[in-house]
Amino acid sequence: MSAPRSYRTEAIVLRRTEFGEADRIVTFYTPEYGKLKAIAKGVRKPRSKLSGLVELFTHSTLLLSHGHNLDIVSQGEAIHPFVPLKNDLNRSGCAFYVVELVSRFTVEHQENAPVFDLLLATLVELCQTSNMDMLLRCFEADLLQCLGYRPNLHRCITCNSLLRPVANSFSPSGGGIICPACAGTEPVARPISANAIKVLRLLQNNDYAAICRVNMGKPLASEVEHVLRSYIEYLLERKVHSASWLDKLRHDARLSTALVTTVSPGPPGGEATTAAAVIPPGPATRHSP
Amino acid sequence: MSNHPTLTAEPVARLIEALHKLPGIGPKSAQRLAYYILQADQQQIRDLSEAISAVKAKVSLCSICWNISDADICHICRDFKRDVSLVCVVEKPMDILPLERTRAYRGVYHALHGTIAPSEGIGPDQLKVKELLFRLRTGGVREVILATNPNVEGEATALYLQRLISPLGIKISRLARGLPFGADLEYTDEVTLTSALEGRQELSS
Numbered sequence: 001m002s003a004p005r006s007y008r009t010e011a012i013v014l015r016r017t018e019f020g021e022a023d024r025i026v027t028f029y030t031p032e033y034g035k036l037k038a039i040a041k042g043v044r045k046p047r048s049k050l051s052g053l054v055e056l057f058t059h060s061t062l063l064l065s066h067g068h069n070l071d072i073v074s075q076g077e078a079i080h081p082f083v084p085l086k087n088d089l090n091r092s093g094c095a096f097y098v099v100e101l102v103s104r105f106t107v108e109h110q111e112n113a114p115v116f117d118l119l120l121a122t123l124v125e126l127c128q129t130s131n132m133d134m135l136l137r138c139f140e141a142d143l144l145q146c147l148g149y150r151p152n153l154h155r156c157i158t159c160n161s162l163l164r165p166v167a168n169s170f171s172p173s174g175g176g177i178i179c180p181a182c183a184g185t186e187p188v189a190r191p192i193s194a195n196a197i198k199v200l201r202l203l204q205n206n207d208y209a210a211i212c213r214v215n216m217g218k219p220l221a222s223e224v225e226h227v228l229r230s231y232i233e234y235l236l237e238r239k240v241h242s243a244s245w246l247d248k249l250r251h252d253a254r255l256s257t258a259l260v261t262t263v264s265p266g267p268p269g270g271e272a273t274t275a276a277a278v279i280p281p282g283p284a285t286r287h288s289p
Numbered sequence: 290m291s292n293h294p295t296l297t298a299e300p301v302a303r304l305i306e307a308l309h310k311l312p313g314i315g316p317k318s319a320q321r322l323a324y325y326i327l328q329a330d331q332q333q334i335r336d337l338s339e340a341i342s343a344v345k346a347k348v349s350l351c352s353i354c355w356n357i358s359d360a361d362i363c364h365i366c367r368d369f370k371r372d373v374s375l376v377c378v379v380e381k382p383m384d385i386l387p388l389e390r391t392r393a394y395r396g397v398y399h400a401l402h403g404t405i406a407p408s409e410g411i412g413p414d415q416l417k418v419k420e421l422l423f424r425l426r427t428g429g430v431r432e433v434i435l436a437t438n439p440n441v442e443g444e445a446t447a448l449y450l451q452r453l454i455s456p457l458g459i460k461i462s463r464l465a466r467g468l469p470f471g472a473d474l475e476y477t478d479e480v481t482l483t484s485a486l487e488g489r490q491e492l493s494s
Binding site: 015020021046047049051052053055056057078081083085086087088089092093096097099100103241242244245246248252 | 413
């Protein structure tokens with residue numbers, strides 16, 4: 001029996017490039033087929049029925065038919081058009097970053113449903129969160145985990161001794177922390193504070209509610225951001241384009257309205273650690289869009 | 290094609306290669322065009338090659354609106370009947386043509402030469418944004434119409450420009466989004482329909 005001519009899948013749009021007179025080649029992320037490229041015909045014409053479905057960030061169910069080289073988007077229905085991501089400059093900037101990371105880290109036709117779930121949950125949360133920076137950090141940590149790049153934050157990656165709260169360093173190439181005794185072996189490692197390691201561990205444990213209650217100062221937040229970014233850029237072997245746009249927006253925001261970077265302090269009574277972080281216990285509420 | 294340069298004479302292969310680089314021209318079309326050019330008469334070929342070299346030599350960008358122009362200032366910016374206090378910001382010079390075809394717009398334009406596309410690494414510094422702000426700061430502009438495409442990048446560009454322009458105290462408007470003429474509600478996505486509802490207009494009796 002011949003294979004069916006068409007198939008149905010959920011999909012989120014990661015990229016699209018113009019093709020021919022009025023077509024677009026669209027890169028989707030799907031739960032069943034991983035990253036997928038398909039051609040959407042005639043979508044640059046104003047009366048196209050598909051144009052809304054193949055717009056960036058849109059989550060939809062699609063019917064695709066097998067084509068000669070590329071599959072063809074034949075029909076579909078939008079599930080989440082994610083309007084707030086399109087109407088708000090800061091939110092759209094974050095969404096650009098999220099889809100760029102997924103697009104760069106994944107290869108076509110390699111199924112990874114957790115990445116799809118993470119992408120969807122992040123975009124849903126991004127529509128409403130007031131703490132976009134923290135959401136992006138959670139997304140980065142979760143994505144690294146889904147892809148098998150979870151950094152080792154508990155033991156030195158060289159000598160395997162338990163880490164103590166001293167001046168450790170983070171090695172992007174080793175994918176983890178190096179203790180001061182082994183620091184000489186890894187010249188590219190950068191120093192990391194004990195507090196940053198704690199925040200990274202929280203991110204790794206996926207405790208979004210707890211992380212949101214962490215009262216992180218600006219220097220700590222930017223340290224965590226830089227550690228994750230250097231690790232991501234090492235793995236991708238390239239710069240992440242959207243990150244520089246986020247930096248620019250943030251730079252502009254310092255002058256006017258803010259991309260919210262500070263979190264309101266957590267409720268009193270939370271167990272204070274030696275870090276500046278106050279981490280009350282809280283259930284993980286990450287993947288419930 | 291480029292893998293088999295020996296299959297055809299070298300100059301023809303070179304022509305095919307050059308044509309293949311044009312947008313929308315696949316290997317087969319490139320071959321067809323090359324063989325057509327080969328058998329076309331001398332005059333036709335001279336006209337074509339002259340037109341191609343002239344377009345690069347004689348056309349430049351207007352120093353006011355960055356539209357393509359055959360002089361330092363384009364025919365729209367030179368036109369005295371145009372309302373220079375009304376500036377319509379478009380993505381590409383090509384977008385000016387459909388707006389001109391409406392014959393409903395009597396203001397002037399500003400071509401950005403692209404949109405903000407963070408994932409492609411295109412930011413405002415690669416566009417004619419500084420030039421637009423300089424133009425607006427020098428005064429005389431009453432309204433800016435943001436006519437970037439209604440997609441994510443176009444929207445991001447419009448929002449960013451709005452952020453830059455609003456401190457200047459100039460009126461900013463955005464092209465309406467809604468149902469195209471001859472559309473069908475059944476097939477309209479909710480984003481379009483939402484903006485069509487928001488932008489609904491009262492029918493005056």
